[in-house]
Amino acid sequence: MSEFISTVANGIWNPVLFLLILGGLFFLIYSRFAQYKYLGHAIAVLRGKYDDPNDPGHISAYEALSTALASTVGMGNIAGVAVSISIGGPGALFWMWVTAFVGMSSNFFTSTLSVMFRGKDSAGQIQGGPMYVIREALGKNWQPLAAIFCVCAMVGCLPIFQANQLTQAIIDIGITSESAKAASFKLFGFTINTAKFTIGSVLMIISGFVIIGGIQRIGSWAGKMVPLMIIVYFGTVTTILFLHIEKVPHYFWMIITDAFAAENYHGNPALGGMLGGLIVAGVRRAAFSNEAGIGTAPMALGASKSKEPIREGLVSMLSPAIDTLLVCTLTALAILVTDVWKTSGATGVTLTLTAFESSLGLIGKILLLVSAFFFAITSLFSYSYYGNKSISFLAGVKAGRIYDYFYLITIVLGAIASITDVINIIDIAYAIMAFPTMVSGFILAPKVMKEAKAYFERLKLEK
Numbered sequence: 399m400s401e402f403i404s405t406v407a408n409g410i411w412n413p414v415l416f417l418l419i420l421g422g423l424f425f426l427i428y429s430r431f432a433q434y435k436y437l438g439h440a441i442a443v444l445r446g447k448y449d450d451p452n453d454p455g456h457i458s459a460y461e462a463l464s465t466a467l468a469s470t471v472g473m474g475n476i477a478g479v480a481v482s483i484s485i486g487g488p489g490a491l492f493w494m495w496v497t498a499f500v501g502m503s504s505n506f507f508t509s510t511l512s513v514m515f516r517g518k519d520s521a522g523q524i525q526g527g528p529m530y531v532i533r534e535a536l537g538k539n540w541q542p543l544a545a546i547f548c549v550c551a552m553v554g555c556l557p558i559f560q561a562n563q564l565t566q567a568i569i570d571i572g573i574t575s576e577s578a579k580a581a582s583f584k585l586f587g588f589t590i591n592t593a594k595f596t597i598g599s600v601l602m603i604i605s606g607f608v609i610i611g612g613i614q615r616i617g618s619w620a621g622k623m624v625p626l627m628i629i630v631y632f633g634t635v636t637t638i639l640f641l642h643i644e645k646v647p648h649y650f651w652m653i654i655t656d657a658f659a660a661e662n663y664h665g666n667p668a669l670g671g672m673l674g675g676l677i678v679a680g681v682r683r684a685a686f687s688n689e690a691g692i693g694t695a696p697m698a699l700g701a702s703k704s705k706e707p708i709r710e711g712l713v714s715m716l717s718p719a720i721d722t723l724l725v726c727t728l729t730a731l732a733i734l735v736t737d738v739w740k741t742s743g744a745t746g747v748t749l750t751l752t753a754f755e756s757s758l759g760l761i762g763k764i765l766l767l768v769s770a771f772f773f774a775i776t777s778l779f780s781y782s783y784y785g786n787k788s789i790s791f792l793a794g795v796k797a798g799r800i801y802d803y804f805y806l807i808t809i810v811l812g813a814i815a816s817i818t819d820v821i822n823i824i825d826i827a828y829a830i831m832a833f834p835t836m837v838s839g840f841i842l843a844p845k846v847m848k849e850a851k852a853y854f855e856r857l858k859l860e861k
Contacts, residue, residue, distance in 0.1 A: 407822035407829075408666065408678075414829040415681045418691045421836045422500025425507050428843055432850060433506045433712060439857065440712035475631075475721065476770055477563040479729040480749040481821070482683035483739050486676045487662020488653045491730045493680025498722035501690025502715040507839045510711030510846050511535070512696035513704060519787075520794040526700015528693040528835045529791045535842055547693060547834035548788035554827030555694065555784040556805065557605075557777070558812030558820045563747045564774035565597045565813040570751055571767045590814055598813025602806045604775065609782040609802055627772035628725065634765045635728040638757045642735035649734040682825055684726070685832070690718045692828050693835035694784050708853040711846070732757075778809065 482490040508528065517530035529544040536543075573579050573593060581592040639646055656662055660676040689695060695717050699710040729750060733739050736753040747770065754762035782805045790798035812820060 403819055403822045403826070407825045410826055410829045411678055411682050414685075414832050415678055417832055417836050418497060418504070418681060418685060419500060421691060421840070422497075422502075422504045424840070425503040425843065426500055429503065429506070429847060429850070432847075432854065433503065433715060436712055436854070436857075437715070440709075440716055443709045443713050444716065475725045475729055476567075476750050476766070476773055477559075477747040478683050479726045480733060480746055482679055483730055483733050484746075484749055485664055486660075486679040487656055487664075487739070488649060488730075488734055489656030489658070489660060489662065489676055490680040490683065491653050491727065492657030493677050494684035494722055494726055494730075497681050497684035498690065498718040498726075501684070501718040501722075504691040504836070504839065505695050505714040505717060506711040507843060507846050508691070508693065508835055509696045509699040509714030510707045510849065511839065511842055512700035513702065513707035513710045514845065514849060515842075516700055519790050520796075523795075525787060525791075527697035527787060527791075528831075528838055529788065530700070531696070531842070532834060532838050535845075536838060540838075543834045543837065545792060547831055548792050550827040550830040551693070551697075551788040552785045552801065554692075554824055554831055555781040555788070556808045556812070556824075557781055558808055558815060559824055560774040560777045560781070561598055561601055561809045561812035562815055562820050564601065564770055565594050567747045567751065567767055567770040568597050569593055570748055571763045594814045595810065598810035601775070601778065601813065602809040605778045605782070605809060606806050608779050609806065627769060627776065628720075630765065630772070631725065631769040632728065634754070634758070634762070634769065635732045638732045638754065638762075639728075639735060641757050645735040646731065649731060652734075653730075684722055685828060689828075691836055692831050694831075696835070697784050697787055698780070706853060708850050711850075781805075 479491075479494075482494065486493075508531075511531045512526040512528070515531045515534040516524050516526045517534045519525050528547050532540045532544040532547070569579055579591075579593060582589050583592055583595075584590070657676070657680075658673065660671075660673045663672050663676040663679070666675055684690075685692060695714050699714045702710050702713075704710055733749060733753045736756045738749060738752040738756055751763060751766055754766045756762075758765070782802060785805055786798040786801050789801045
């Protein structure tokens with residue numbers, strides 16, 4: 399079964415790679431880079447300069463971006479990047495950069511549409527996201543596309559990867575006894591690791607306190623925790639880079655050269671060769687990490703209190719930049735400059751842990767555990783919102799509450815599952831989610847540019 403899942407995941411990502419990269423380039427060229435000129439304005443919106451409590455929506459732009467970042471700046475930044483480096487070497491990061499840069503433009507279009515074409519759920523509450531864009535802007539004939547997105551979001555946004563890698567980090571760092579690590583018990587004929595089951599159960603309880611409170615509580619917690627976790631992680635990795643400062647220029651250059659040589663790629667060929675395999679590996683990990691073009695960020699930004707869709711599109715652009723161009727780059731450089739990617743043979747969070755420990759010893763392990771906990775737990779909060787809204791769109795708000803409890807149970811399942819199967823299942827769901835999100839974006843792109851032109855003209859008049 400694992401081999402079949404892997405084959406499907408590898409096969410489906412070839413067309414999605416072109417969809418995300420070429421689609422992002424289309425948005426970039428079609429907009430003539432217009433939105434990139436207003437990044438300063440996006441920061442002003444984020445700071446609350448244009449907040450109006452009377453605007454429709456549920457949370458502020460800051461809380462919406464924090465919710466989006468809480469899902470994107472997660473274990474994908476600690477473990478996903480490590481997986482990418484262990485498979486593709488330094489060159490994989492370059493293709494993650496490319497995906498993030500064009501993904502900023504994809505986020506601008508898809509998140510703008512998410513506010514332009516908000517709809518109401520079965521309880522009469524205003525909601526946003528690709529499924530509502532499809533229903534409200536494209537009509538009933540396109541409804542199957544919205545349903546496909548929601549079904550895949552319910553799977554792709556399950557917390558199994560975050561729970562799996564956080565559990566592994568806690569075991570690697572906090573449990574020194576080999577017998578304790580290996581202890582297990584039988585349940586319904588399956589052998590369950592006792593430590594993983596216990597950790598997963600605790601994570602489920604912690605997450606439940608926030609998740610059951612809905613988007614307001616999720617947004618509030620994310621707004622408090624996201625800045626803290628980025629500061630702690632940024633400070634730790636900066637220290638590692640300072641200790642190995644002489645290697646940083648070498649690896650920056652190697653990231654670029656290896657991106658086209660693929661000399662350190664250890665995966666299967668794709669798109670006709672090893673270079674194609676490297677590109678696919680970089681794009682897959684970037685898409686999982688920053689989710690640009692996948693459709694999750696528009697669901698968070700669609701909940702913003704705003705009458706100006708362009709503002710939320712601009713704010714959404716910041717998500718791939720912070721996630722991949724900043725946080726993922728820091729993780730990758732820490733792994734590269736310590737040379738553990740060549741010597742340890744580890745992957746996932748264990749590889750990142752090895753890099754931190756090799757430079758900072760025990761304190762490095764502790765700081766990574768703190769960072770991993772915040773990264774993963776905030777992802778567990780925000781992903782539940784995406785899955786909840788997806789099933790609520792299909793079956794009503796009451797079904798969303800049932801999904802919350804199912805979601806919490808899968809935290810335990812993710813903690814004890816195989817990391818390979820977990821990554822491939824998420825990759826398949828994410829790949830399918832990209833089609834409704836990007837296709838609706840292509841069709842409605844002229845409406846976004848019409849709205850953007852009018853908004854930017856009003857900004858000029860105000861100045």
